[in-house]
Amino acid sequence: MLSLFDKTKIKNMELKNRFFRSATYEGRNTEDGHMTEEVYSIYEDLAKGGVGLIITGYTYITAGEHPSPKMMGVYDDSFIDEYKKLTQIIHSYGTKILLQIIYRGSIEKYLDELNNKNNTGKSLSKDFINNKVKNYVVDNFLAAAERAKKAGFDGIQIHDPHSSLDCYCKDKMVFEIYNSIREKSGDDFHISIKMNCGNLKEDRQAFENCKSLCIELDKLGIDSIEITGPNTGTRKDENFFKTEAAEISKEVDCALILVGGNRSQKSMTDILNSTNIQYFSLCRPLICEPDIITKFKNDYSYEPKCLMCSKCLSAKNRCVLR
Numbered sequence: 001m002l003s004l005f006d007k008t009k010i011k012n013m014e015l016k017n018r019f020f021r022s023a024t025y026e027g028r029n030t031e032d033g034h035m036t037e038e039v040y041s042i043y044e045d046l047a048k049g050g051v052g053l054i055i056t057g058y059t060y061i062t063a064g065e066h067p068s069p070k071m072m073g074v075y076d077d078s079f080i081d082e083y084k085k086l087t088q089i090i091h092s093y094g095t096k097i098l099l100q101i102i103y104r105g106s107i108e109k110y111l112d113e114l115n116n117k118n119n120t121g122k123s124l125s126k127d128f129i130n131n132k133v134k135n136y137v138v139d140n141f142l143a144a145a146e147r148a149k150k151a152g153f154d155g156i157q158i159h160d161p162h163s164s165l166d167c168y169c170k171d172k173m174v175f176e177i178y179n180s181i182r183e184k185s186g187d188d189f190h191i192s193i194k195m196n197c198g199n200l201k202e203d204r205q206a207f208e209n210c211k212s213l214c215i216e217l218d219k220l221g222i223d224s225i226e227i228t229g230p231n232t233g234t235r236k237d238e239n240f241f242k243t244e245a246a247e248i249s250k251e252v253d254c255a256l257i258l259v260g261g262n263r264s265q266k267s268m269t270d271i272l273n274s275t276n277i278q279y280f281s282l283c284r285p286l287i288c289e290p291d292i293i294t295k296f297k298n299d300y301s302y303e304p305k306c307l308m309c310s311k312c313l314s315a316k317n318r319c320v321l322r
Helices: 037-048 077-091 107-117 126-150 173-185 204-220 242-249 265-274 284-288 292-298
Strands: 008-010 013-015 019-021 053-055 096-102 155-160 190-196 224-228 255-259 279-282
Touching (some): 013 096, 037 053, 037 077, 077 096, 077 126, 096 126, 096 190, 126 155, 126 173, 155 173, 173 204, 190 204, 204 224, 204 242, 242 255, 265 279, 279 284, 284 292
Parallel strands (some): 019 053, 019 279, 053 096, 096 155, 155 190, 190 224, 224 255, 255 279
Antiparallel strands (some): 008 013
8 A cells, every 4th residue: 555655756855754834925034035044934834844845936037027026036046056955955854845936027028029139110019029028938947947956956846827928829839848958957857747637617628638737748758747637726626637637647657646635644645545636736735844754754644734724825824723
């Protein structure tokens, strides 16, 4: 019988258990995305608390363009040394860490820059614009991943739960992002992606699109896929997307991670032994109890203190019970 505390490997990355901390927005960096002592402390508490792998809060890759205030940044080389400090702290506890990188910049702003540079008086073609936008986004993802590797991260996670990468270019630029990072970083650098298995309309086609994209990324050699979905902040049940993740896990060989409503060891252990889902990401229970993994290890029946009230989402991830 498989255990949540099995030691496993994804390629050459050794993991001490099957628990991940899913990417969680802290909102406690500086205004321009740099680290603070408070953020270092948050991550050290997580590593000290026993989690096997940490995925950082989403991190923006282009200067001045970020969706949330005081989120992490990685848009130039000034971040490398402070992230080296972070990865060294995390690794000292035998925990691995991925930097989640995201592009949510303004396409319109970039298009304005393109048009301003166009002195011919002619309109730019759609194909020209698509290629320019695609190259701009891909290049910034690649630069961010290279900085992450220099800083000692075990890998990166591409943030694409709402298909933001395809909002303008419809040719699945995520494949080019993956390929460019893999070519530069090599096989030993972990590349993950977070995918949305549906939408608010809950139509089957949205799931089929997600599954197809996962299958294609798996063929390209992606190391792990984390499956999420809509309405994660309002649901009260457990293991929200286990059905969708289990179906996708049958189609791919890479590590499959389930996120959303993972609470009890029993439910996660049952999923582990009845599907091809291998890893489990937690968010709110770790906001409430950063040491919950150690508590799980010491007591199989331990019940999380987290009430799934989601008040932490409007309080910059501060739990009302702490």
